[in-house]
Amino acid sequence: MADILHRIGVKDIAPETVYEALTTVDGLAGWWTEETTGSGTAGGRLAFRFPPVGGFDMEVLETRPAEHVSWRVVDGPEEWIGTTIDWRLRRDGDYTIVLFEHRGWKEPVEFMSHCSTKWASYLLSLKAFAETGTGAPAPGDVPISDWH
């Protein structure tokens, strides 16, 4: 098993605001992909699409306000199915610290390396969205390679 782990700090923004960006369709569409539908609270299901290449369906496993959001991937690229994505939030001084974990990859394939870099760029989009109201969601996301 292999994991993608990241950490960002969102400046002068409360954990509640970041939590909202992770659990509402408008929030998620503001930094990940504009084509987000579904319900982001525990028991719900979220569909993220990145035309023309497909996307991901997530089951929302847990949503503890301002602290923790957990998803399980139920549809998407084969390597992603069954993996879990956790978001842990805490306040630390002027920052909301976001610990990100995408766990359960069967193998550290090259596609995982790509996703690791791409997640980092989306986390910086989340940070910008929470701090300024403007993120860089798909289709206006930052291109990092031939795999987009």
Added chain:
Amino acid sequence: MADILHRIGVKDIAPETVYEALTTVDGLAGWWTEETTGSGTAGGRLAFRFPPVGGFDMEVLETRPAEHVSWRVVDGPEEWIGTTIDWRLRRDGDYTIVLFEHRGWKEPVEFMSHCSTKWASYLLSLKAFAETGTGAPAPGDVPISDWH
């Protein structure tokens, strides 16, 4: 043991150019930190400084032109010492693909998550530097959190 893995694609740029950005002091200073000194070819030693917080010293283990660069960390934060950093380059269509591996972390501590995100932002700086001649090296790098 835990690893940080990333992948970027540098568009319309040959592997030789990326290799130069990884093995010369001027290249490294163009995307990682302006305070780079030493020698970047096999058997050399490189010192990277990020005032005021310290930096890293690397032994250059291998430099295979346009293909592979390998470093071992010999001084810096305790968690980094003894870890290895590998850069693998290959041409794929219009891109030079860069596979990045920072291996040998004893534990996946929070500082590793921070370094994973920060490496991604420096890799995008490397991409920009190779493609346009302008990167975002320290001290003008992208802040990602309270840990900078």
